[in-house]
Amino acid sequence: MVVMSTMQSSKGHATSSTGARRLPQWLGFALAAGTFGALLWLERRRPLRRSVESKLSHGARNLAVAIGGAIVTGLVERPVVERIARRVERERLGLLKQVRLPIWLEFPLAVALLDYTLYLWHYLTHKVPFLWRFHVVHHVDLDMDASTALRFHFAELIVSIPYRAAQVRLLGISPLALSAWQTLLFMSVIFHHSNLELSIEIERKLNRFVVTPRMHGIHHSIVKAESNSNWSSGFTVWDYLHGTLRRDVPQDEIVIGVPAYRESEAVTLEKIIELPFVAQPSAWQLPEGVERIAKESRVTRKILSGESAFA
Numbered sequence: 001m002v003v004m005s006t007m008q009s010s011k012g013h014a015t016s017s018t019g020a021r022r023l024p025q026w027l028g029f030a031l032a033a034g035t036f037g038a039l040l041w042l043e044r045r046r047p048l049r050r051s052v053e054s055k056l057s058h059g060a061r062n063l064a065v066a067i068g069g070a071i072v073t074g075l076v077e078r079p080v081v082e083r084i085a086r087r088v089e090r091e092r093l094g095l096l097k098q099v100r101l102p103i104w105l106e107f108p109l110a111v112a113l114l115d116y117t118l119y120l121w122h123y124l125t126h127k128v129p130f131l132w133r134f135h136v137v138h139h140v141d142l143d144m145d146a147s148t149a150l151r152f153h154f155a156e157l158i159v160s161i162p163y164r165a166a167q168v169r170l171l172g173i174s175p176l177a178l179s180a181w182q183t184l185l186f187m188s189v190i191f192h193h194s195n196l197e198l199s200i201e202i203e204r205k206l207n208r209f210v211v212t213p214r215m216h217g218i219h220h221s222i223v224k225a226e227s228n229s230n231w232s233s234g235f236t237v238w239d240y241l242h243g244t245l246r247r248d249v250p251q252d253e254i255v256i257g258v259p260a261y262r263e264s265e266a267v268t269l270e271k272i273i274e275l276p277f278v279a280q281p282s283a284w285q286l287p288e289g290v291e292r293i294a295k296e297s298r299v300t301r302k303i304l305s306g307e308s309a310f311a
Protein backbone atom coordinates (compact mmCIF):
# COMPACT_ATOMS: atom_id res chain seq x y z
CA MET A 1 0.00 0.00 0.00
CA VAL A 2 2.91 2.29 0.45
CA VAL A 3 4.56 1.14 -2.68
CA MET A 4 3.29 3.77 -5.02
CA SER A 5 4.15 6.52 -2.62
CA THR A 6 7.75 5.51 -2.86
CA MET A 7 7.98 6.47 -6.48
CA GLN A 8 5.90 9.50 -5.90
CA SER A 9 7.21 11.07 -2.83
CA SER A 10 10.95 11.31 -2.97
CA LYS A 11 10.74 14.65 -4.68
CA GLY A 12 12.60 17.77 -3.91
CA HIS A 13 16.21 18.10 -2.91
CA ALA A 14 16.86 21.43 -1.41
CA THR A 15 17.21 22.36 2.21
CA SER A 16 14.13 24.34 3.11
CA SER A 17 14.01 27.22 5.54
CA THR A 18 13.20 24.71 8.28
CA GLY A 19 16.17 22.51 7.41
CA ALA A 20 13.83 19.78 6.18
CA ARG A 21 16.14 17.89 3.83
CA ARG A 22 15.00 14.92 1.80
CA LEU A 23 16.41 12.63 -0.87
CA PRO A 24 16.74 14.27 -4.28
CA GLN A 25 13.78 13.46 -6.50
CA TRP A 26 15.98 12.24 -9.35
CA LEU A 27 17.79 9.81 -7.07
CA GLY A 28 14.61 8.25 -5.70
CA PHE A 29 13.19 7.94 -9.19
CA ALA A 30 16.39 6.51 -10.68
CA LEU A 31 16.70 3.88 -7.95
CA ALA A 32 13.03 2.90 -8.24
CA ALA A 33 12.99 2.73 -12.04
CA GLY A 34 16.39 1.02 -12.18
CA THR A 35 15.32 -1.67 -9.71
CA PHE A 36 12.05 -2.26 -11.54
CA GLY A 37 13.70 -2.45 -14.97
CA ALA A 38 16.49 -4.73 -13.76
CA LEU A 39 14.07 -7.14 -12.11
CA LEU A 40 11.75 -7.25 -15.11
CA TRP A 41 14.76 -8.31 -17.17
CA LEU A 42 16.16 -10.74 -14.59
CA GLU A 43 12.88 -12.52 -13.83
CA ARG A 44 12.48 -13.30 -17.53
CA ARG A 45 15.94 -14.86 -17.58
CA ARG A 46 15.59 -16.83 -14.35
CA PRO A 47 11.91 -17.36 -13.46
CA LEU A 48 11.23 -18.82 -10.02
CA ARG A 49 7.62 -19.99 -10.50
CA ARG A 50 5.72 -20.98 -13.63
CA SER A 51 3.32 -18.28 -14.81
CA VAL A 52 -0.38 -18.99 -15.12
CA GLU A 53 -1.40 -15.95 -17.18
CA SER A 54 0.07 -14.32 -20.26
CA LYS A 55 2.81 -11.89 -19.27
CA LEU A 56 1.35 -9.13 -21.38
CA SER A 57 -2.22 -9.10 -20.07
CA HIS A 58 -1.00 -9.70 -16.52
CA GLY A 59 1.46 -6.82 -16.69
CA ALA A 60 -1.04 -4.49 -18.39
CA ARG A 61 -3.69 -5.19 -15.73
CA ASN A 62 -1.27 -4.56 -12.89
CA LEU A 63 -0.03 -1.38 -14.55
CA ALA A 64 -3.61 -0.11 -14.86
CA VAL A 65 -4.19 -0.70 -11.13
CA ALA A 66 -0.85 0.99 -10.42
CA ILE A 67 -1.85 4.12 -12.33
CA GLY A 68 -4.94 4.53 -10.13
CA GLY A 69 -2.73 4.13 -7.07
CA ALA A 70 -0.16 6.61 -8.34
CA ILE A 71 -2.84 9.26 -8.89
CA VAL A 72 -4.17 8.87 -5.35
CA THR A 73 -0.68 8.91 -3.92
CA GLY A 74 0.36 12.00 -5.83
CA LEU A 75 -2.81 13.96 -5.16
CA VAL A 76 -3.64 12.90 -1.61
CA GLU A 77 -1.09 10.87 0.30
CA ARG A 78 2.05 12.75 -0.63
CA PRO A 79 0.78 16.26 0.16
CA VAL A 80 -0.71 15.14 3.48
CA VAL A 81 2.15 12.99 4.77
CA GLU A 82 4.99 15.22 3.60
CA ARG A 83 3.36 18.25 5.17
CA ILE A 84 3.23 16.37 8.48
CA ALA A 85 6.90 15.38 8.15
CA ARG A 86 7.88 19.02 7.58
CA ARG A 87 5.91 20.05 10.64
CA VAL A 88 7.51 17.27 12.68
CA GLU A 89 10.93 18.62 11.70
CA ARG A 90 10.05 22.26 12.26
CA GLU A 91 8.33 21.85 15.62
CA ARG A 92 10.24 18.78 16.86
CA LEU A 93 7.13 16.66 17.25
CA GLY A 94 6.88 12.94 17.95
CA LEU A 95 9.00 10.33 19.72
CA LEU A 96 12.32 10.66 17.92
CA LYS A 97 12.25 14.45 17.87
CA GLN A 98 11.36 14.65 21.56
CA VAL A 99 14.30 12.53 22.69
CA ARG A 100 16.73 14.63 20.62
CA LEU A 101 19.12 12.03 19.31
CA PRO A 102 22.13 12.72 17.08
CA ILE A 103 21.23 12.39 13.38
CA TRP A 104 23.41 9.27 12.94
CA LEU A 105 21.20 7.52 15.51
CA GLU A 106 17.87 9.17 14.76
CA PHE A 107 17.97 8.32 11.06
CA PRO A 108 18.41 4.51 11.29
CA LEU A 109 15.96 4.38 14.20
CA ALA A 110 13.38 6.24 12.10
CA VAL A 111 13.81 3.80 9.22
CA ALA A 112 13.57 0.80 11.58
CA LEU A 113 10.45 2.11 13.35
CA LEU A 114 8.73 2.86 10.05
CA ASP A 115 9.56 -0.63 8.87
CA TYR A 116 8.27 -2.24 12.06
CA THR A 117 5.03 -0.27 12.08
CA LEU A 118 4.52 -1.23 8.43
CA TYR A 119 4.87 -4.88 9.50
CA LEU A 120 2.03 -4.25 11.98
CA TRP A 121 -0.06 -2.51 9.32
CA HIS A 122 0.42 -5.38 6.90
CA TYR A 123 -0.71 -7.80 9.61
CA LEU A 124 -3.82 -5.67 10.20
CA THR A 125 -4.66 -5.58 6.49
CA HIS A 126 -5.04 -9.36 6.66
CA LYS A 127 -6.75 -9.63 10.04
CA VAL A 128 -9.21 -6.73 10.01
CA PRO A 129 -12.02 -7.60 7.57
CA PHE A 130 -12.53 -3.97 6.54
CA LEU A 131 -8.84 -3.67 5.56
CA TRP A 132 -8.63 -7.11 3.95
CA ARG A 133 -11.50 -6.07 1.67
CA PHE A 134 -8.98 -3.73 -0.01
CA HIS A 135 -5.73 -5.66 0.43
CA VAL A 136 -7.29 -8.74 -1.18
CA VAL A 137 -6.97 -7.01 -4.58
CA HIS A 138 -3.20 -7.29 -4.22
CA HIS A 139 -3.40 -10.97 -3.25
CA VAL A 140 -5.81 -12.25 -5.90
CA ASP A 141 -3.14 -11.86 -8.57
CA LEU A 142 -2.76 -15.36 -10.05
CA ASP A 143 0.94 -14.81 -10.68
CA MET A 144 3.39 -12.85 -8.61
CA ASP A 145 6.13 -10.84 -10.28
CA ALA A 146 7.62 -7.34 -10.16
CA SER A 147 4.37 -5.87 -11.52
CA THR A 148 2.45 -7.28 -8.53
CA ALA A 149 4.46 -4.91 -6.35
CA LEU A 150 2.63 -2.01 -8.03
CA ARG A 151 -0.78 -3.59 -7.78
CA PHE A 152 -2.43 -1.90 -4.81
CA HIS A 153 -6.01 -0.73 -5.17
CA PHE A 154 -6.36 3.07 -5.00
CA ALA A 155 -8.87 2.66 -2.17
CA GLU A 156 -6.33 0.64 -0.13
CA LEU A 157 -3.93 3.54 -0.53
CA ILE A 158 -6.59 5.97 0.65
CA VAL A 159 -7.47 3.96 3.77
CA SER A 160 -3.78 3.67 4.64
CA ILE A 161 -3.21 7.44 4.72
CA PRO A 162 -4.36 8.02 8.33
CA TYR A 163 -2.04 5.21 9.47
CA ARG A 164 0.90 6.61 7.50
CA ALA A 165 0.19 10.08 8.86
CA ALA A 166 0.14 8.67 12.42
CA GLN A 167 3.45 6.84 11.83
CA VAL A 168 5.15 10.07 10.79
CA ARG A 169 3.56 12.27 13.45
CA LEU A 170 3.84 9.93 16.45
CA LEU A 171 7.26 8.48 15.68
CA GLY A 172 8.67 11.90 14.78
CA ILE A 173 9.80 11.13 11.22
CA SER A 174 11.75 13.79 9.31
CA PRO A 175 11.30 14.39 5.55
CA LEU A 176 14.79 12.94 4.98
CA ALA A 177 14.06 9.71 6.87
CA LEU A 178 10.63 9.41 5.23
CA SER A 179 11.95 9.81 1.69
CA ALA A 180 14.89 7.45 2.31
CA TRP A 181 12.62 4.78 3.80
CA GLN A 182 10.13 5.07 0.96
CA THR A 183 12.87 4.63 -1.62
CA LEU A 184 14.40 1.65 0.19
CA LEU A 185 10.97 0.14 0.70
CA PHE A 186 10.06 0.49 -2.95
CA MET A 187 13.25 -1.29 -4.00
CA SER A 188 12.64 -4.02 -1.42
CA VAL A 189 9.00 -4.54 -2.42
CA ILE A 190 9.84 -4.79 -6.12
CA PHE A 191 12.61 -7.26 -5.30
CA HIS A 192 10.61 -9.64 -3.11
CA HIS A 193 7.56 -9.67 -5.38
CA SER A 194 9.73 -10.46 -8.38
CA ASN A 195 9.66 -13.91 -9.92
CA LEU A 196 13.44 -14.12 -9.80
CA GLU A 197 15.11 -17.38 -8.96
CA LEU A 198 18.14 -16.95 -6.77
CA SER A 199 20.11 -19.90 -5.48
CA ILE A 200 18.90 -21.22 -2.13
CA GLU A 201 22.25 -20.29 -0.60
CA ILE A 202 21.93 -16.66 -1.67
CA GLU A 203 18.29 -16.54 -0.52
CA ARG A 204 19.20 -17.91 2.88
CA LYS A 205 21.98 -15.38 3.33
CA LEU A 206 19.77 -12.50 2.19
CA ASN A 207 16.71 -13.41 4.22
CA ARG A 208 18.59 -13.20 7.45
CA PHE A 209 18.23 -9.47 6.81
CA VAL A 210 15.73 -8.69 4.06
CA VAL A 211 12.63 -10.25 2.51
CA THR A 212 13.36 -12.43 -0.53
CA PRO A 213 11.23 -13.68 -3.47
CA ARG A 214 10.78 -17.20 -2.03
CA MET A 215 9.79 -15.83 1.37
CA HIS A 216 7.20 -13.51 -0.07
CA GLY A 217 5.97 -16.24 -2.40
CA ILE A 218 4.88 -18.13 0.74
CA HIS A 219 2.98 -15.04 1.90
CA HIS A 220 1.10 -15.02 -1.44
CA SER A 221 0.22 -18.73 -1.19
CA ILE A 222 -3.35 -19.88 -1.71
CA VAL A 223 -3.03 -21.81 1.58
CA LYS A 224 -4.12 -19.62 4.47
CA ALA A 225 -1.68 -21.09 6.99
CA GLU A 226 1.16 -20.26 4.62
CA SER A 227 -0.14 -16.83 3.75
CA ASN A 228 -0.33 -16.00 7.46
CA SER A 229 3.44 -15.58 7.63
CA ASN A 230 6.23 -13.36 6.35
CA TRP A 231 4.52 -10.04 6.98
CA SER A 232 7.73 -8.01 6.79
CA SER A 233 8.17 -5.66 3.85
CA GLY A 234 11.76 -4.56 4.38
CA PHE A 235 13.83 -6.14 7.14
CA THR A 236 13.03 -9.71 8.23
CA VAL A 237 13.87 -9.06 11.87
CA TRP A 238 10.18 -8.39 12.63
CA ASP A 239 9.13 -11.83 11.43
CA TYR A 240 11.96 -13.38 13.45
CA LEU A 241 10.91 -11.51 16.58
CA HIS A 242 7.23 -12.42 16.20
CA GLY A 243 7.91 -16.02 15.15
CA THR A 244 6.09 -15.47 11.85
CA LEU A 245 8.96 -16.21 9.47
CA ARG A 246 8.49 -19.22 7.18
CA ARG A 247 10.93 -20.60 4.66
CA ASP A 248 9.74 -24.23 4.65
CA VAL A 249 7.45 -24.35 1.62
CA PRO A 250 9.06 -25.26 -1.71
CA GLN A 251 8.09 -22.79 -4.43
CA ASP A 252 6.90 -25.51 -6.80
CA GLU A 253 4.30 -26.47 -4.18
CA ILE A 254 2.94 -22.95 -3.99
CA VAL A 255 -0.11 -21.77 -5.88
CA ILE A 256 -0.23 -17.98 -5.90
CA GLY A 257 -3.54 -16.33 -5.12
CA VAL A 258 -6.60 -16.56 -2.89
CA PRO A 259 -8.82 -19.69 -3.02
CA ALA A 260 -12.12 -17.89 -3.71
CA TYR A 261 -10.63 -16.18 -6.78
CA ARG A 262 -9.14 -19.04 -8.78
CA GLU A 263 -10.85 -18.34 -12.09
CA SER A 264 -9.30 -15.78 -14.40
CA GLU A 265 -12.81 -14.38 -15.01
CA ALA A 266 -12.95 -13.51 -11.30
CA VAL A 267 -9.86 -11.33 -11.48
CA THR A 268 -10.30 -9.24 -14.61
CA LEU A 269 -9.37 -5.56 -14.33
CA GLU A 270 -13.01 -4.57 -14.01
CA LYS A 271 -13.67 -7.18 -11.31
CA ILE A 272 -10.68 -6.26 -9.17
CA ILE A 273 -11.40 -2.53 -9.37
CA GLU A 274 -14.93 -3.07 -8.06
CA LEU A 275 -13.87 -5.80 -5.61
CA PRO A 276 -13.58 -3.64 -2.44
CA PHE A 277 -17.06 -2.23 -3.02
CA VAL A 278 -19.05 -5.41 -3.62
CA ALA A 279 -20.03 -8.42 -1.49
CA GLN A 280 -17.02 -10.72 -1.21
CA PRO A 281 -17.06 -14.51 -0.85
CA SER A 282 -15.23 -16.23 1.99
CA ALA A 283 -11.70 -15.69 0.72
CA TRP A 284 -10.06 -18.89 1.94
CA GLN A 285 -12.54 -21.37 0.53
CA LEU A 286 -12.44 -22.63 -3.02
CA PRO A 287 -15.53 -21.95 -5.12
CA GLU A 288 -17.67 -25.11 -5.18
CA GLY A 289 -17.09 -26.12 -8.77
CA VAL A 290 -13.35 -25.64 -8.53
CA GLU A 291 -13.26 -27.61 -5.31
CA ARG A 292 -14.82 -30.62 -6.98
CA ILE A 293 -12.71 -30.47 -10.11
CA ALA A 294 -9.46 -29.91 -8.28
CA LYS A 295 -9.99 -32.44 -5.53
CA GLU A 296 -7.01 -34.50 -6.59
CA SER A 297 -4.60 -31.61 -6.56
CA ARG A 298 -2.16 -31.70 -3.68
CA VAL A 299 -2.50 -27.99 -3.12
CA THR A 300 -6.28 -28.21 -3.04
CA ARG A 301 -6.06 -31.02 -0.52
CA LYS A 302 -3.87 -28.80 1.60
CA ILE A 303 -6.49 -26.07 1.53
CA LEU A 304 -9.36 -28.42 2.27
CA SER A 305 -7.59 -30.17 5.12
CA GLY A 306 -6.15 -26.96 6.54
CA GLU A 307 -2.69 -28.49 6.41
CA SER A 308 0.29 -26.37 5.87
CA ALA A 309 3.71 -27.15 4.45
CA PHE A 310 4.94 -30.37 2.95
CA ALA A 311 8.45 -29.88 4.15
Ligand SMILES: [Zn+2]
Binding pocket: 122, 126, 135, 139, 219
Ligand atom coordinates in the same frame (compact mmCIF):
# COMPACT_ATOMS: atom_id res chain seq x y z
ZN1 LIG B 1 -0.37 -9.31 2.29
